[in-house]
Amino acid sequence: MTDSGSERLSTANLTWSDEGTPFSRQFSDIYFSRENGIRETDYVFLEHNQLAHRLKKLDCESGDFTIGETGFGTGLNFLCAWQLRDQVAPNCYLNFVSVEKYPLAKDDLSKALGFWPELSDYADLLIARYPILTPGWHRIRFLQQRVDLTLFLGDALNGYSNFQGKIDAWFLDGFAPAKNQPMWSPLLFNEINRLSATGASFSTFTAAAQVREGMKKAGFKVERVKGFANKRHMLRGDLIEPSQQLSDYSASAPWFNLPKQTGKTRTAIVIGAGMAGTSAAHSLASRGWQVTLLEQSNKIADGASGNRQGILYCKLSSERSIQSDFYQAGYLYTSQQLPQLLGTDQEKIYWQKCGVLQLAYNSQETERQSRFIVYNPQPETLVYPVSPQQASTIAGVELDEGGLFYPEGAWVTPAALCQAQTAHPNVTVRCGSGIARIERAREIWKLVDRKDNVIAESEVVIIANAHDALRFEQTKFLPFKAIRGQTTEVPGKKQIPLKTVLCGKGYIGPAIDGDHHIGATFNLRCNDNECRPKDHRTNLDEITELAPELAKKLAFEQLDIEKLSGRVGFRCASPDYLPLVGPVPDYAAFMQDYAPLRKDASQKLMIPARYLPGLYITAGHGSKGLTSCPLAGELLAAYISQSVFPVATNLTHALHPGRFIIRDLIRNKR
Ligand SMILES: Cc1cc2nc3c(=O)[nH]c(=O)nc-3n(C[C@H](O)[C@H](O)[C@H](O)COP(=O)(O)OP(=O)(O)OC[C@H]3O[C@@H](n4cnc5c(N)ncnc54)[C@H](O)[C@@H]3O)c2cc1C
Ligand SMILES: C[S@@+](CC[C@H](N)C(=O)[O-])C[C@H]1O[C@@H](n2cnc3c(N)ncnc32)[C@H](O)[C@@H]1O
Incomplete structure (x- = not known):
């Protein structure tokens, strides 16, 4: 895995045609055809991945579909895919994942997209939410439109090798191999194979042998078909040999393996209605899950999240660190969510982007x-x-x-954020529901109150009750202060x-x-x-x-x-000032499986992590809950619904609830 954090970004160096279309000086190539860029996108990427047909099939079941792209450029492919989703499958949730080494400056993006008035409604939304150009993964949500853009700024290989999620259709863009040979590398094709969902397809405007052979090695049956307009050929294909890797994680850290998916009914219970719990509830609810929030108090946001004024801030360190990367990503994510959840002008009393x-x-x-x-x-x-x-x-x-x-810093009334997150129709709040114990029977978690009554049950439970998680048998080992x-x-x-x-x-x-x-x-x-x-x-x-x-x-x-x-x-x-977000380890199994680390931390243990099925946690948000809780909600939703992860894999490891067990075993302290 490469280190995504060490990159420095340069923006796209452009010249413009008389008509106003961009040309890359870095690659001496055009971003899209002057005459018919939209038709080219339709033909090469949408039609040859049979997108209309596949989206329509998902529409009836309100499913979700994930596109992965190399080379985000002006976002034209993204906007065309979004428009198609609206036209044929408005109930289908669209995830678009892309990578971009030389992002367009925002003014250039506006200028380039100004060329397509027919897409202006979509372009305006993208321009408004276009991220601050910092390296790494950015999660950009269009909540009302039910579209997520997960965009890596940096080299394609660095992005995809440090990423988890399953891609249904690949748009292989990124300039012609003759002009951009290094991007189309065997290592990138390996990642494409690892990240492809069952039934994945790909298409690309090029018919170069390097790509044809690379995609064959990546497990795709590759077809050479007629190219767009006067181009002779292009490539498309379908996955026939899914990844042989047992899991998405590297064998060097099997204790961070992904949990198996549970919760076919797409219902979940969250314990604790502070920012951690309401953020997780909102992230799941906005993806179609029915969520019940159980709160011991008689109102939500009555614990640490109850202050009248909280500050959305981040303190970046002078050398890049995992902490700094996480809080920067969280800060940018929350600042983008606030106007969507709390409005912009009239409700200023609950938040203000005052810096x-x-x-x-x-x-x-x-x-x-x-x-x-x-x-x-x-x-x-x-x-x-x-x-x-x-x-x-x-x-x-x-x-x-x-x-x-x-x-982008702001003050916020945390309770208002919690309120807005739980105002979703898929969220039910039950106050006065203090949970004393969690028990498991017939693959279901039973939540028992202080009077010994089972007051709720579910296959999927999220523990979000801060340090009170220590009262539960399943999480009492966590090192919270x-x-x-x-x-x-x-x-x-x-x-x-x-x-x-x-x-x-x-x-x-x-x-x-x-x-x-x-x-x-x-x-x-x-x-x-x-x-x-x-x-x-x-x-x-x-x-x-x-x-x-x-x-x-x-x-x-x-x-x-x-x-x-x-x-x-x-x-x-928590001891390392990062929250714990993810699946709850089966403590006894971890202690047994990874005991050999006590003697030799460098040995390869090919034992995938064992978790308590369907049990998750988001807690330990310390003094920066406004910065960390909303992004943590996204991360939990990705684990639970096995969709696109919002942060790099090394960050998911850094937040993993099992990390202190492993650390202590290595130090021979458990
Ligand atoms: C004085 C102070 C100032 C702060 N200032 C800032 C700031 O400026 N900016 C910032 O980003 N962060 C700030 N923080 C930190 C921030 O408030 C926290 O990180 C955040 O509130 C954590 O949210 P949470 O949901 O994990 O915890 P909480 O908000 O404490 O929520 C936990 C919830 O679980 C409920 N609960 C507990 N046990 C049970 C149970 N057994 N059953 C059911 N429900 C249960 C509780 O009643 C509570 O509602 C501050 C914190 C404090 C204390
Ligand atoms: C043809 S343009 C993409 C057009 C884009 N898909 C669109 O809809 O506008 C190719 C893009 O790939 C990007 N790119 C080239 N090499 C890359 C790499 N190694 N990693 C990430 N992006 C890369 C370029 O900067 C450029 O923006």
Whole structure:
């Protein structure tokens, strides 16, 4: 597997024809035919994968269909496939997976797609959600349209070799082999074989021998057929020899194998209605699953997700790391979901894309930020450095320090997000349903309440009750810590025009209904549920240090600490500060199967992981639930419905619920 994170991206270097069509300088080739690009896409990719017929068949059963492409380019193939789905099979869910080494800059994308007025409705949606151009996988959802685009920015082989999902039809684009020989490599053909679903097909505009032979080796019966317009030939084919690999994972980590699929009835139960649970419920529900959410409290978002104001932020590290990659992907995913779920203008009271300023509040942070700018440069749409003057202008209050500004950052009322996610017609919420035990009988999980009554049952259960997962026999081995946090509310000073979130040790956001919310303390080994004046003091002191002028304007000195309100919550944290998302390991089986790791961590153990069938978890979201929970929901939905994974395989491993068992066995600690 290659490392997707190490790539640096260059955008497409284009020239334009007089008519306004793009030409690649990198490859000296055209993106699409000037006269009839749409007809060419129809002929080469849609017709020769028999898309209309296959989609129609799925329409009656509301199935889903997955297309994999090499070379996203202007997205023309994507838009044509989407339009066809709308025309012939509106009930079918469309997944489109693609890779692009030289993504078009957004302005170029608009210009190129402007050439096709007949696709403008689709193009407008794509342009609006076109991702910030950072390397790696991006999950872009068009919720109302029931279309997902999962797009890797980087080299095709790096993308597909670090990816899971089953492709029904391949669009092999990516410029002619004569002009782009390295892309059409045997290694890429291997990945195509590994990722092809039973019954997969492919088509491509080229008839080059390299592709014909490569696709034969990839297990396809290849036909050479008439090419488009004046082209003599092109290739198409059907999979006849599915992948011989026992699983999707490399043999070097069989403990991260995919679980077997359960839940033919497409129903699931989620325990816990905080952001982790509601995100998982929403991801499944929007793919046609019926989901019941069981919440112990009398309302949703009553645990850590109950703060009035949470901050959507990410703190990228100066060297790329798995943590940084995950939180960056989660941050971009949530920021794209918020307008879709919470609206844009009128409901501003629940969220605001106000940006987040990470101030260089001490010498260590200043040094960290300087390294970040040099070693991990990012597009300005993601993050850029600001001087104290620029920071003050952005914030609307005078600041002594500069820092890093994240324009997509936002504040959100987490409960509003949970509410919007559960407003889906396929989600039923049952409050007052505390689960004490989970039992298994006849392949079904039974959920038992504190009065010993079985109150729900299902083949598929998702545990999303944060550190309370430790009460269940099945997950009591997980290494969660509860970290107490307290926020402080500073009342009504409407005239303070703080326009962005300020972050340092603590944070303060723009006022909601005139009140500012300051967060948050960190206390391990403390389970006091009540607000403590000394914690209010800590919160106020941190903001005073961060932004003295603001503290003065908000008259912190005159506040009566004893009378301030706030809220206490408990973060559920894991030892490596990443959440646990995925199938629940069968602990005893893991301990038995992988015991040899105690003696020799490098040995090859060809024993696929054993899981508790149909049991999943999303928990351990620490202090960044807004960033991590929605993407974690997508990841769980991919595991459960065995569809397209939203993040690279090495990230799924990094989040795997079995990772601490393996780590401890290797260290001989279990
Ligand atoms: C003070 C504070 C400030 C924070 N600030 C931010 C921030 O600015 N930005 C950010 O991204 N994150 C922030 N976080 C972190 C964020 O709130 C969490 O990561 C997130 O809420 C975790 O969501 P969750 O669903 O895993 O947990 P929770 O929200 O705690 O949800 C768990 C749910 O499970 C229910 N439950 C528990 N046991 C059972 C049971 N046995 N049966 C049924 N239901 C059960 C609980 O009642 C609860 O509703 C903050 C956290 C705290 C404490
Ligand atoms: C003919 S264009 C694709 C047209 C596109 N499918 C569309 O609908 O507009 C080929 C694309 O493949 C991309 N490409 C070429 N080599 C690549 C590689 N190794 N990995 C990923 N993308 C690559 C090019 O940058 C270019 O955007």
